[in-house]
Amino acid sequence: MTDKRPSKRFKPTNWTERLVPLLLGLLALALLVVLVVVALAVLGLTPGA
């Protein structure tokens, strides 16, 4: 079979090589902060809960 499906792969540029992991880390951190604040609110430890 010589029928090759086109590849959907991409080659990251120098700046995306650094930016994407950074963004993933920041967003994961923000998600963690949201979850911690909600947990603190559950425990009644936040002034606005």
Next chain:
Amino acid sequence: MHYIPILSTLVSFAFVVAVFNRYRLRKGAHLLLWGVGLILYGLGTLSEVILGFTFNALVLKIWYLSGAMLTAAWLGQGTIFLLVRRRGIAAGLMLILAVLSLASLTLILAAPVTGAAAAYDVSQPISGQYKEILTRSGAIIALTIVLNLYGTLGLVGGALYSTYLFWRKRVLVERMWGNILIAAGALMPAMAGSFIKAGLVDWLYLSELVGVVLMYLGFIRATAPAQVEGQPVASAHVPPA
């Protein structure tokens, strides 16, 4: 202040049309659930528009039910349907969500409105006034927290997980960026809600607008035809999202 929820409502319902249009073409429970979640998002911001002109107890309850309780959970449920392939799990969670949504509706409709409603100030955001006006039982607060945790984890966590997979495999770059935008957009109102819980600055209206714009841009990006080396963009094959 009033114009921000107006913009959010317009963007939300344009987004609803885009999602349902894709559902019409591609099918998929996740698109249907995202559509429902976005209708709830739009109902929440539309309530803010109305509450910016006058006070109405039913509108306040619709605002709390849709914006504070159900939107994140239904959007997150869409992502659960997309990512959880094991038979029965997504459907089982959907059933639980439907029951909790019905319970939320019943509790909110029964929740009393206090005399503080008489002092309602249309020039101030509802997010800074509702606690004195709407009596929230322990069950309502517990449901709000559980539904938001579930929805935020599902939607944001799911988008981050998808981004990670696309990045690790170095495939479908448009979907990777789309998911980053969706995760960032979904985090905006979630973070604003957390700020309010923490007694910090209230930027709910702005976060809702930025959030829905980012998610819409992410959806457009993620559903754009894939760019394939050596092929014109229009002919590139994209499997259903």
